[in-house]
Each structure stands twice: as structure tokens, then as C-alpha cells.
Amino acid sequence: DTGLRGAARGTGTRIGTAVDMNALANDPAYKAAVAREFDTVTPENVMKWSEVEPTQGTYNWGPADDLIKFARSNGQKVRGHTLVWHSQLPSWINETDFTKAQLRDLLRRHIFAEAGHFKGKIWAWDVVNEPLNEDGTLRDTIWLRALGPGYIADAFRWAHQADPSAILFINDYNAEWLSPKTDAYYKLVKDLRRQHVPVQGFGMQGHLGIQYGLPGDVLENVKRFDALGVKTAFTEVDVRMILPSDQYRTQAQAEGFGLMLRACLLVKNCISYTVWGFTDKYNWVPGVFSGEGEATPMDDQMQPKPAYDTLRETF
Numbered sequence: 614d615t616g617l618r619g620a621a622r623g624t625g626t627r628i629g630t631a632v633d634m635n636a637l638a639n640d641p642a643y644k645a646a647v648a649r650e651f652d653t654v655t656p657e658n659v660m661k662w663s664e665v666e667p668t669q670g671t672y673n674w675g676p677a678d679d680l681i682k683f684a685r686s687n688g689q690k691v692r693g694h695t696l697v698w699h700s701q702l703p704s705w706i707n708e709t710d711f712t713k714a715q716l717r718d719l720l721r722r723h724i725f726a727e728a729g730h731f732k733g734k735i736w737a738w739d740v741v742n743e744p745l746n747e748d749g750t751l752r753d754t755i756w757l758r759a760l761g762p763g764y765i766a767d768a769f770r771w772a773h774q775a776d777p778s779a780i781l782f783i784n785d786y787n788a789e790w791l792s793p794k795t796d797a798y799y800k801l802v803k804d805l806r807r808q809h810v811p812v813q814g815f816g817m818q819g820h821l822g823i824q825y826g827l828p829g830d831v832l833e834n835v836k837r838f839d840a841l842g843v844k845t846a847f848t849e850v851d852v853r854m855i856l857p858s859d860q861y862r863t864q865a866q867a868e869g870f871g872l873m874l875r876a877c878l879l880v881k882n883c884i885s886y887t888v889w890g891f892t893d894k895y896n897w898v899p900g901v902f903s904g905e906g907e908a909t910p911m912d913d914q915m916q917p918k919p920a921y922d923t924l925r926e927t928f
């Protein structure tokens with residue numbers, strides 16, 4: 614192997630990327646880079662509920678099946694993303710047409726349908742995505758309202774029944790720093806484990822912006838998660854900046870990527886480090902954070918930036 618993939622080999626930590634299926638189909642250089650640089654892939658969108666069941670009862674597994682085929686032919690593992698989330702839900706799911714009991718049933722069926730469809734083909738699932746508020750309370754979502762706080766435990770039990778071999782992760786952002794949110798995150802997983810709920814890992818999305826500073830306490834935080842005896846993973850790493858970029862911003866970005874990878878490599882059970890897109894050519898940041906961008910390790914010509922070199926050297 615070459616590139617980041619080669620650098621990561623033997624470390625016990627896999628290097629991954631989110632994959633944009635349109636780019637994979639239409640841009641040969643992108644496709645070659647995904648195969649060359651990474652040993653896990655995460656579908657950026659195509660396993661989300663709105664994509665897999667756009668109208669009730671009509672499933673669209675094709676794009677995700679394509680990614681699994683691609684991964685298999687390149688010796689890569691697949692991170693499934695994501696079974697339970699408040700965002701990117703199909704529009705037919707709402708609280709006017711369905712009762713709470715019906716919503717619970719829909720969620721259960723969804724988890725069995727999706728985790729069941731991909732059974733045996735997913736290395737790790739992000740079962741519940743973004744359940745927490747910044748103050749550590751549970752986010753007020755359709756799932757919390759319909760099922761109550763037990764929705765998290767339910768989701769993990771259903772996912773485990775549907776695909777017993779997948780490693781089941783909870784996943785959230787702003788989970789890198791020590792904060793009320795990460796204190797609650799730690800406590801949530803500890804409590805779930807005590808109740809024998811099959812949650813096996815903490816995901817830290819790792820979306821940083823250099824204007825907010827870098828999480829100097831990320832190692833301390835990952836260490837306490839690791840000490841619970843569960844796996845950890847950085848699941849969606851990117852480091853955005855206010856544009857235009859300059860050498861200082863680009864260097865701070867490299868430090869952000871490096872800081873998180875080093876924390877991952879310094880603990881025992883950090884099994885993967887995934888970037889949320891590897892090239893500025895295809896990236897979600899400019900569309901969501903106005904005036905910001907250039908959040909990935911390669912530029913819009915797919916040339917390595919300092920962040921890329923830092924990742925390679927940190928491995």
C-alpha cells in the first residue's frame with residue numbers, strides 16, 4: 614500500500630474517508646485516491662434514512678451496495694452511517710401522520726431493515742448519531758419525543774439483533790474536548806454498558822474550525838473513554854477555516870488533524886480515524902458554513918496539503 618494507507622499499516626488504527634458516491638462514479642482520480650489512501654470507507658449520505666427509504670416501503674439500497682462492492686474489491690472495511698438520527702429523515706416520517714407507538718415501530722423496522730440488509734458487510738455502525746446537546750442533556754428529537762430516553766438503548770439492542778457481528782458505535786460532534794457535553798457522553802455510555810446495552814464504541818466526529826481553537830485536551834478526553842474498555846474512533850474529521858486560507862491557517866489546520874490522530878494512536882482501542890472527505894474538490898463545508906472551507910487534507914486539485922503530510926508523519 615501507498616499513501617496514508619501504507620503509513621497506517623500495522624498501527625492498529627485504520628485510516629478512512631467519507632465517500633461521495635457521485636464523485637466515485639464520475640471522477641477517476643477521486644476513485645483511485647479512495648482506493649490508494651484509505652482502508653475504511655463511510656458513505657457520506659447514501660445509507661441515511663432519507664436515501665434508503667425515500668417513500669415508505671420503497672427501499673433504495675443500490676448506491677450503498679455499490680460502495681460495499683467497491684470496498685470489498687479494494688480490501689477496505691465499511692463504516693455504516695447512520696441508523697438513528699434527527700436529520701436527513703424522509704419527509705414521510707413526521708409526528709402528525711404517526712402516533713408515538715407507530716414511530717417506535719417504524720424506527721425498529723428501519724433498523725432491522727437496514728442493518729439486516731447489510732448484515733455481515735458492515736465493520737462498524739454509527740447506530741445513534743448526535744444524541745446530545747452542548748449542555749449534556751439529550752437532544753430534543755422526534756425519537757426522544759416518541760420513545761423517551763430509552764430510544765438509545767432500544768436502537769442498540771435492535772441493531773445488535775439485526776447484525777450481531779458489527780461493532781456498534783454512538784457518535785457525536787464536539788465530543789473531542791472536555792466539556793459538559795463530553796461528561797454526559799462518558800456517563801451515557803457508562804450507564805448503557807452497566808445495563809448491558811450492546812454499545813461498543815464512542816465516535817468523535819472531529820469537526821473542528823481553527824477559528825475556535827484546537828482541542829488541546831483531546832487526549833485526556835479520549836483516554837477516559839478508552840478506559841471504559843470500549844472502542845473509540847474519530848469518525849468525521851475535518852478542520853475548516855474562514856476563507857481565504859493562508860499559510861498560518863493551513864498550518865493550524867494541519868495541527869488540528871495531527872492532534873486528533875496522535876490522541877487516537879496514543880490510546881489502546883482507537884480503531885479508526887476517518888476524514889469527512891479528503892479533497893476540497895468535493896466537500897460539504899462551503900455549503901453549510903458560509904464563508905468557510907478548505908477543510909480537508911488535499912486541495913481542490915487533489916494535491917496534498919500540510920495536513921496530509923502531518924497525517925502521514927504522525928502514523
Ligand code: XIL
Nearest residue numbers: 657658694695742786818849889897
Ligand atoms: C453531511 C454530508 O457531508 C452532506 O453531504 C449532507 O448534505 C449533510 O450531511 N455530521 C454527520 C454527517 O454525522 O452525516 C454530516 O454529513 C455532517 C455532520
